[in-house]
Amino acid sequence: MTTKNVALGFLAVAAVMFVRAPFMIEAAPFEASMGAVSKIFYFHAPSAIVLMLSAFVAGGASVAYLARRRRSADHVAVAAAELAIVFGLITLVTGPMWARKAWGVWWVWEARLTITLVMWMVFIAYLLLRRFGGPGSEMLAAAVSVFGMALVPFVYWSVNVWRTMHPTTSVIPTLPRSMMGPFLWCLLAFACLYVALLLIRVRLERQAALVEDAYLAVED
Amino acid sequence: MKRLALMLTLALAIVSGAAARTPQEQVKGFVPQAQAPQQPELPAAPLLYGAYAFVWAVLLVYIFLLWRRVGKVERELADVTRKLNV
Numbered sequence: 001m002t003t004k005n006v007a008l009g010f011l012a013v014a015a016v017m018f019v020r021a022p023f024m025i026e027a028a029p030f031e032a033s034m035g036a037v038s039k040i041f042y043f044h045a046p047s048a049i050v051l052m053l054s055a056f057v058a059g060g061a062s063v064a065y066l067a068r069r070r071r072s073a074d075h076v077a078v079a080a081a082e083l084a085i086v087f088g089l090i091t092l093v094t095g096p097m098w099a100r101k102a103w104g105v106w107w108v109w110e111a112r113l114t115i116t117l118v119m120w121m122v123f124i125a126y127l128l129l130r131r132f133g134g135p136g137s138e139m140l141a142a143a144v145s146v147f148g149m150a151l152v153p154f155v156y157w158s159v160n161v162w163r164t165m166h167p168t169t170s171v172i173p174t175l176p177r178s179m180m181g182p183f184l185w186c187l188l189a190f191a192c193l194y195v196a197l198l199l200i201r202v203r204l205e206r207q208a209a210l211v212e213d214a215y216l217a218v219e220d
Numbered sequence: 221m222k223r224l225a226l227m228l229t230l231a232l233a234i235v236s237g238a239a240a241r242t243p244q245e246q247v248k249g250f251v252p253q254a255q256a257p258q259q260p261e262l263p264a265a266p267l268l269y270g271a272y273a274f275v276w277a278v279l280l281v282y283i284f285l286l287w288r289r290v291g292k293v294e295r296e297l298a299d300v301t302r303k304l305n306v
Contacts, residue, residue, distance in 0.1 A: 093271075214300040
C-alpha cells in the first residue's frame with residue numbers, strides 16, 4: 001500500500017467523521033454558564049490539540065535533522081510546521097469568536113492566548129526562513145522550529161500556573177459523557193485529517209526534492 | 221507563495237485587529253444599576269455558525285491548494301524524468 005493510498009484512506013475517514021460531527025454536536029447539551037456558543041469547543045479544542053501535536057512533530061523532526069542531517073526528517077519538519085500554522089489559524093480565530101460571547105471581548109493578553117499566538121508566529125517565521133533564507137537556512141530554521149516546540153508545555157500548563165480567563169486543563173478529563181462523546185469524535189476526526197495531510201505534505205516535499213535533484217542532473 | 225503570504229497577512233490582520241480592543245472601558249463615574257441602559261445580549265448563533273464556517277473554509281481551501289501543488293510537482297517530476305530518459 002502506497003503512502004498516497006494510506007493518506008487518502010485517512011482523508012476519507014476524516015471526511016465521513018466531519019460530516020457526522022455536526023449532528024453529534026447539535027445533540028450535545030449546552031454548557032450551563034455559556035450556552036450555545038460553548039459548542040465552538042468541539043472544533044476549537046481538537047484543533048488546538050492538533051496544533052500542539054504538530055508543533056511537537058515539527059520540533060522533533062528538526063532535532064532529528066540537526067542531529068543526523070537526514071533530508072527525510074527535514075521534509076517532516078516542513079510539513080508539520082505548515083500544518084501547525086493551518087491548525088493554529090483555526091484555533092486563534094475560533095477562540096476569539098467563543099471569547100466574544102463568553103468573556104465579552106475578542107482577545108485578552110493573558111498567558112495561554114499570548115503564548116499560543118507567539119508559537120504560531122514562530123512557525124510562520126520558520127516557513128518564511130525556509131522560503132527566503134537562501135541556501136543553508138535549513139539549519140537555522142530547524143533551530144527556530146525547536147523553539148516553537150519548546151513553547152508547547154508553556155501553552156498547555158499556562159492555564160494552571162497563571163490565573164487566566166481561559167478554562168483550565170481539568171475541563172476535558174471531567175466532561176460529562178454527553179459532551180465527551182462528541183468531543184472525542186471531533187478529536188479523532190481532526191487527528192485523522194492531520195495524519196492524512198501530514199502524509200500528503202511530506203510526500204509533496206519529497207517529490208519537490210526529487211524534482212530539484214533531477215533538474216540538477218539534467219543540467220550536468 | 222504569494223497566496224501563502226496573502227493568507228498569512230490576512231490572518232495576522234484579523235488576530236491583531238481583534239487584539240487591539242481592550243477588555244473593558246476605564247470607569248469614569250458610577251451609575252446606579254436602575255439607571256443603567258439595558259445592554260442587548262449578544263446572539264450566540266452568528267458566532268457559533270461563523271466559527272464552524274471558518275473551520276470548514278480554512279480546511280477546504282488548504283486541501284484544494286495542497287491538491288494543486290501535488291499535481292504541479294507530479295507533472296514537473298514526470299517532465300524532468302522524461303528529459304533524463306531521452
